[in-house]
Amino acid sequence: MKPRFAEFAGRIAHDAGGDPWALHWEARNAKARGEDVIVLSVGDPDLDTPPAVVDAAVAAMRGGDTHYTESAGRPALRAAVAALHTRRTGQAAGAENAIVLGGCQNGLFVSSMLLAGPGDEVIALDPMYATYPATIRASGATLVPVAAPAANGFHPDLAALEAAVTPRTRAIFLATPNNPTGVVFTEADVDGIAALARRHDLWVVSDEVYAGIADGGRVPSLAARLPEKVLTLGSLSKTHAMTGWRAGWIVGPADFIAHAEQLALNMLYGLPGFVQQAAQTALDIADEAETVVRAYCTARRERLYRALEGLPGVRAIWPDAGMFMLLDVRATGLTAGDFVRGLYQAERVSLLDGAAFGRATEGFVRACYAAEEPMLDDAARRIRRYCERLAPAR
Numbered sequence: 001m002k003p004r005f006a007e008f009a010g011r012i013a014h015d016a017g018g019d020p021w022a023l024h025w026e027a028r029n030a031k032a033r034g035e036d037v038i039v040l041s042v043g044d045p046d047l048d049t050p051p052a053v054v055d056a057a058v059a060a061m062r063g064g065d066t067h068y069t070e071s072a073g074r075p076a077l078r079a080a081v082a083a084l085h086t087r088r089t090g091q092a093a094g095a096e097n098a099i100v101l102g103g104c105q106n107g108l109f110v111s112s113m114l115l116a117g118p119g120d121e122v123i124a125l126d127p128m129y130a131t132y133p134a135t136i137r138a139s140g141a142t143l144v145p146v147a148a149p150a151a152n153g154f155h156p157d158l159a160a161l162e163a164a165v166t167p168r169t170r171a172i173f174l175a176t177p178n179n180p181t182g183v184v185f186t187e188a189d190v191d192g193i194a195a196l197a198r199r200h201d202l203w204v205v206s207d208e209v210y211a212g213i214a215d216g217g218r219v220p221s222l223a224a225r226l227p228e229k230v231l232t233l234g235s236l237s238k239t240h241a242m243t244g245w246r247a248g249w250i251v252g253p254a255d256f257i258a259h260a261e262q263l264a265l266n267m268l269y270g271l272p273g274f275v276q277q278a279a280q281t282a283l284d285i286a287d288e289a290e291t292v293v294r295a296y297c298t299a300r301r302e303r304l305y306r307a308l309e310g311l312p313g314v315r316a317i318w319p320d321a322g323m324f325m326l327l328d329v330r331a332t333g334l335t336a337g338d339f340v341r342g343l344y345q346a347e348r349v350s351l352l353d354g355a356a357f358g359r360a361t362e363g364f365v366r367a368c369y370a371a372e373e374p375m376l377d378d379a380a381r382r383i384r385r386y387c388e389r390l391a392p393a394r
C-alpha cells in the first residue's frame with residue numbers, strides 16, 4: 001500500500017512541470033565529479049565568508065557556545081538586526097521588532113504560515129523567487145500570481161494588482177531587488193503598493209535579501225511607508241557570502257514578531273549560538289562586507305553584460321542590482337527550457353529556465369554573475385558559440 005501523507009505534503013510538492021532545479025543539480029554533480037561544467041544557475045556568491053565572521057563562530061564554538069538558545073534569537077543580535085533595518089529604511093525599530101531565523105527562506109515560511117490560511121488568498125508578484133509558490137501554499141492559502149510584466153520592465157502593474165484584490169486577499173509577497181529580474185522597485189512602485197495595501201488592509205511581505213547589494217545598500221522601503229503592515233525580510237546569505245550559515249530575519253510589528261517567536265519555538269528552537277555570534281560580527285562589519293560584495297557584483301554585471309552584447313537571437317537585460325541577469329531567448333524560437341537544456345548539452349553551461357519563477361519570465365533564462373571573472377568570460381564565450389550555432393537553424 002502507498003504510504004499516506006498529510007494534505008500539507010501535497011501543498012509543498014513541485015508543480016506538475018517538475019523540479020526546475022533538476023538541471024542545476026545535474027550540473028553541480030557533474031562539476032563535483034571534476035567535469036568541465038560552468039554552473040551559473042544558483043545565487044551563491046563565489047566569495048568566502050569574511051574571516052572575522054568565521055573567527056567569531058570558531059571562538060564561540062571553542063568557548064562552549066553550543067547549547068540551546070532563545071527561540072527568537074539573542075536580544076543583542078535582534079537589536080543589531082533592528083539597527084541595520086533602521087539604517088536601511090529610516091523606520092524606527094527595536095529588538096522587539098526583529099526575529100532571527102534560519103535564513104530569509106525561513107522568514108518567508110514563517111510569514112506565510114502566520115498571515116493566511118485555508119480560504120484566504122495571497123498575491124505574489126510574478127516573477128517570484130522559485131520557493132514562493134510552495135511556501136505560500138503551505139499555509140493552505142491560494143496563491144494569486146500578478147504579473148510584473150516584461151512589457152513594464154518587470155515593474156509592478158498597479159492596476160493589475162488592484163484588480164486581483166478580493167475580500168479574501170490577506171497579503172502581497174514581493175522581492176526588491178528582485179530575483180530573477182534584478183529590478184529594484186522605484187519610489188513610485190512602493191508608494192503605489194503601500195497605498196493599495198493600506199486601502200485594502202493587506203500585509204506586505206517585502207523580501208529584501210539583496211537590498212544590501214543595491215546602490216548605497218538600500219532600496220525604496222515599504223516598511224517606511226506602512227510600518228504597521230509590512231514585514232521586511234533579510235539575511236546575511238547574499239551580502240556576506242554566508243548562504244550556508246542560514247542566518248536571516250524578519251523585522252515587523254511587535255505583535256507579529258511575538259507570534260513568529262512562538263512558531264520558531266515549535267519549529268526551529270533557536271539558531272545555534274555560534275551562528276548567532278558570527279551573525280553579530282557580520283552585522284558589526286556590515287558596511288565593509290556589503291561594499292565588497294556590491295563591488296564584486298557590480299563589476300561582474302558589467303562584464304557579463306558586455307560579453308553577451310550582440311548575441312544572435314538573445315538579448316541580455318541590464319539588472320538594477322543583485323546577482324542575476326535575465327536573457328530574453330524568445331527570438332531563438334526555442335522555449336527557455338529547451339534553450340537551457342540545449343546549452344548544457346552542447347556547452348556544459350548551466351543556466352536556469354525563467355519559467356521556474358512564473359509566467360512573466362517564460363521565454364527568459366537567468367544567469368548568476370556572482371562568479372569569478374575567467375569563468376564568466378568562458379561562460380559568455382560558450383553561450384555565444386551556442387547561440388551562433390542556433391542562429392542558422394532559424
Ligand SMILES: Cc1ncc(COP(=O)(O)O)c(C=O)c1O
Pocket residue numbers: 043102103104105106129175178179207209234235236237243247248
Ligand atoms: C528573493 C530571495 N529570497 C530568499 C532567498 C533565500 O535566502 P536565504 O539564503 O537567506 O534563505 C533567496 C535565495 O536565493 C532569494 O533569491
